[in-house]
Amino acid sequence: MTTTDIDPPVGAEPGAATASTGASTDSVESDPAHHHGYINDKARYVARLRKIEGQARGLQRMVDEEKYCIDILTQITALTSALRNVGLGLLDDHMRHCVRDAVIAGDEEADAKFKEVADAIARFSR
Amino acid sequence: MTTTDIDPPVGAEPGAATASTGASTDSVESDPAHHHGYINDKARYVARLRKIEGQARGLQRMVDEEKYCIDILTQITALTSALRNVGLGLLDDHMRHCVRDAVIAGDEEADAKFKEVADAIARFSR
Amino acid sequence: MTTTDIDPPVGAEPGAATASTGASTDSVESDPAHHHGYINDKARYVARLRKIEGQARGLQRMVDEEKYCIDILTQITALTSALRNVGLGLLDDHMRHCVRDAVIAGDEEADAKFKEVADAIARFSR
Amino acid sequence: MTTTDIDPPVGAEPGAATASTGASTDSVESDPAHHHGYINDKARYVARLRKIEGQARGLQRMVDEEKYCIDILTQITALTSALRNVGLGLLDDHMRHCVRDAVIAGDEEADAKFKEVADAIARFSR
Numbered sequence: 001m002t003t004t005d006i007d008p009p010v011g012a013e014p015g016a017a018t019a020s021t022g023a024s025t026d027s028v029e030s031d032p033a034h035h036h037g038y039i040n041d042k043a044r045y046v047a048r049l050r051k052i053e054g055q056a057r058g059l060q061r062m063v064d065e066e067k068y069c070i071d072i073l074t075q076i077t078a079l080t081s082a083l084r085n086v087g088l089g090l091l092d093d094h095m096r097h098c099v100r101d102a103v104i105a106g107d108e109e110a111d112a113k114f115k116e117v118a119d120a121i122a123r124f125s126r
Numbered sequence: 127m128t129t130t131d132i133d134p135p136v137g138a139e140p141g142a143a144t145a146s147t148g149a150s151t152d153s154v155e156s157d158p159a160h161h162h163g164y165i166n167d168k169a170r171y172v173a174r175l176r177k178i179e180g181q182a183r184g185l186q187r188m189v190d191e192e193k194y195c196i197d198i199l200t201q202i203t204a205l206t207s208a209l210r211n212v213g214l215g216l217l218d219d220h221m222r223h224c225v226r227d228a229v230i231a232g233d234e235e236a237d238a239k240f241k242e243v244a245d246a247i248a249r250f251s252r
Numbered sequence: 253m254t255t256t257d258i259d260p261p262v263g264a265e266p267g268a269a270t271a272s273t274g275a276s277t278d279s280v281e282s283d284p285a286h287h288h289g290y291i292n293d294k295a296r297y298v299a300r301l302r303k304i305e306g307q308a309r310g311l312q313r314m315v316d317e318e319k320y321c322i323d324i325l326t327q328i329t330a331l332t333s334a335l336r337n338v339g340l341g342l343l344d345d346h347m348r349h350c351v352r353d354a355v356i357a358g359d360e361e362a363d364a365k366f367k368e369v370a371d372a373i374a375r376f377s378r
Numbered sequence: 379m380t381t382t383d384i385d386p387p388v389g390a391e392p393g394a395a396t397a398s399t400g401a402s403t404d405s406v407e408s409d410p411a412h413h414h415g416y417i418n419d420k421a422r423y424v425a426r427l428r429k430i431e432g433q434a435r436g437l438q439r440m441v442d443e444e445k446y447c448i449d450i451l452t453q454i455t456a457l458t459s460a461l462r463n464v465g466l467g468l469l470d471d472h473m474r475h476c477v478r479d480a481v482i483a484g485d486e487e488a489d490a491k492f493k494e495v496a497d498a499i500a501r502f503s504r
Contacts, residue, residue, distance in 0.1 A: 004318070034311075034338075036187065036195045037195060037196060038194055038195055038198075042189060042190070042192070045189045046186050046189050046190060049182060049185045049186045049189065050186060052185075053179055053182035055185055056175060056178045056182050057179055059175045059178075060172050060175045060176060060179065061374040063164065063168060063171045063172050064168070064172060064176065066162060066165055066168070068162060068226060068241070069163060069164055069216050069217075069219065069220040070160045070220065070242055070246050071215055072164075072216055072247050073216050073217065073220075073249075073250060074246070074249065076212060076213040076216070076250070077210055077213070077250050077252075078250045079209060080209050080210065080213075082205055083202055083205060083206050083209070084206065084377070085201040086202060087199055087203070087206075088370065088373065088374050088377070090195050090198055090199050090202070091195075091199065091370065091373060092366065092370040093195065094195040094196065094199075095161065095347075095351070095366055095369065095370070096366045097354075098195060099347070100355050100362060100366075101150060103351075103352050103355040103356065104355065105182035110348075110352060111348075114344065114347055114348050114352075116196055116344065117196070117347065118340065118347070119217045119375070120196050120199050120200070120374075121340065121343060121373060122340050123199075123200065123203045124199060124202070124203050124377060125336070125340070125376060125377035126203075126504060188395065210503070213499050214496065214499065214503070217411050217499060219494040220491065221473075221477070221492055221495065221496070222488075222489075222492045225473070225477075225481075226481050226488060226492075227478075229478050229481040229482065230481065230482075234481065236474075236478060237474075240470065240473050240474050240478075244466065244469065244470040244473070247466065247469060247499060247503070250503060251462070251466070251499070251503035252378060252503060253400070256487040268392050286445060288445075288446060288447045289447060290441065290447055290450075294441060294442070294444070295418070297441045298394075298441050299433060300439060301437045301438045301441065304434045304437075305431055305434035305435050305438065308427060308430045308431035309431050309435050311427045312424050312427045312428060312431065315416065315420060315423045315424050315427065316420070318414060318420070319413045320414060321415060321416055321468050321469075321471065321472040321476060322472065322494055322495070322498050323471065324416075324468055325465055325472075325498050325501075325502060326498070326501065328461055328464060328465045328468070328502070329501045329502050329504075332458055332461050332462065332465075333463060335454055335457060335458050335461070336458065338454060339451055339455070339458075342447050342448075342450055342451050342454070343451065345447065346447040346448065346451070349498060350447060359397055359439055364394050366449055372448050372451050372452070374453050375451075375452065375455045376451060376454070376468060378455075
């Protein structure tokens with residue numbers, strides 16, 4: 001339980017949302033190309049995922065060194081929790097940018113995005 | 127949903143359980159040292175975790191190449207599912223070996239193991 | 253796994269989304285009062301929850317009749333899955349109506365709704 | 379998160395495990411009939427499930443009174459958490475009694491129980 005508290009979802013910092021929202025809206029207006037919500041936090045997402053890669057390497061070492069099963073399981077739970085937080089951050093950024101832009105673009109775009117995000121949440125929360 | 131079906135829990139293969147059970151019991155009898163259930167499948171666990179490490183690296187590449195948020199989220203869900211299957215395999219092996227040995231060793235050992243595994247399941251299934 | 257397939261999220265039926273979206277938009281325009289997304293499916297949500305209440309009663313009966321632990325656990329899993337689908341349906345309706353309306357109302361309203369829904373998804377997917 | 383802390387898994391109370399273990403072992407010895415682990419806590423399981431039934435009824439009332447979607451979702455999360463704790467308690471009791479008895483009965487019985495409980499944990503933790 002404490003493991004989930006170490007790393008809050010990327011993008012959850014106070015103020016970050018407002019700042020990145022502004023940036024994205026600008027970019028969508030001035031540039032019609034794809035601009036996903038997480039791009040503003042790209043470096044932080046990569047850093048978080050690099051840490052997760054390191055945790056996966058640590059798990060291999062634990063198995064190789066024949067650590068106690070329950071200790072390995074605890075690390076798997078921590079890794080799952082870290083991944084979950086990255087996913088929640090991505091979802092949040094996706095809604096604040098891609099979904100918001102689609103709502104502004106019109107009903108058809110919005111409906112497609114709402115269906116897509118609902119399906120993603122269903123898979124993610126399984 | 128299909129992602130969870132690709133890789134069944136390590137150790138879930140038919141026949142594997144019985145074979146490894148025998149090996150573990152022998153080893154516990156002839157050698158009082160720690161011998162965890164997953165050891166018999168060590169190479170497969172390491173291979174599985176190496177693949178998971180590769181998936182974590184792939185996620186960094188997706189963020190770096192600014193792939194679509196929902197596609198990244200789908201890969202996170204696949205990775206979480208792969209980790210979950212490793213965890214379920216470890217739990218299964220742990221029960222078949224460590225918990226079984228503790229029951230045979232006596233009530234006190236068994237009670238400690240049952241409490242420990244129940245706590246681990248609670249964290250894992252969160 | 254099959255249990256989750258019996259009852260898709262309320263509101264997931266083809267065409268339902270478009271229809272209810274229209275209704276909600278009308279009502280928001282003609283009536284400034286609260287009008288939540290699920291209202292259009294109210295009868296179906298109540299029916300679904302009544303069935304869940306019946307499943308909870310069935311669980312009491314199973315315990316009372318001293319059914320096998322694993323069979324009770326299977327029913328608990330089915331009930332959790334049914335609840336999860338109701339939650340996913342509510343989330344979907346909430347985004348299609350309350351979140352959409354907030355985006356149209358302006359950045360401040362939208363930011364508050366995005367934060368609220370991200371927190372709800374985080375709790376729900378735990 | 380706080381909701382999960384209100385009701386610990388049934389049977390998690392200090393001392394309860396040891397007491398119920400003794401009772402079950404006696405009963406298995408003196409009576410070959412099925413005697414599941416949770417039976418010693420039957421009244422508490424029924425009380426817990428009755429409360430869950432009440433929560434399901436409360437959810438219907440919330441929908442009927444057109445409460446805010448996010449508030450309903452919060453109650454669904456609380457209900458899911460309560461169910462999860464009942465499931466974890468059942469699993470714990472099942473292992474302490476049925477699985478333990480199977481290990482003592484012999485390898486064949488134990489292997490069948492280990493497979494069954496691993497499958498149940500896989501479904502439950504989905």
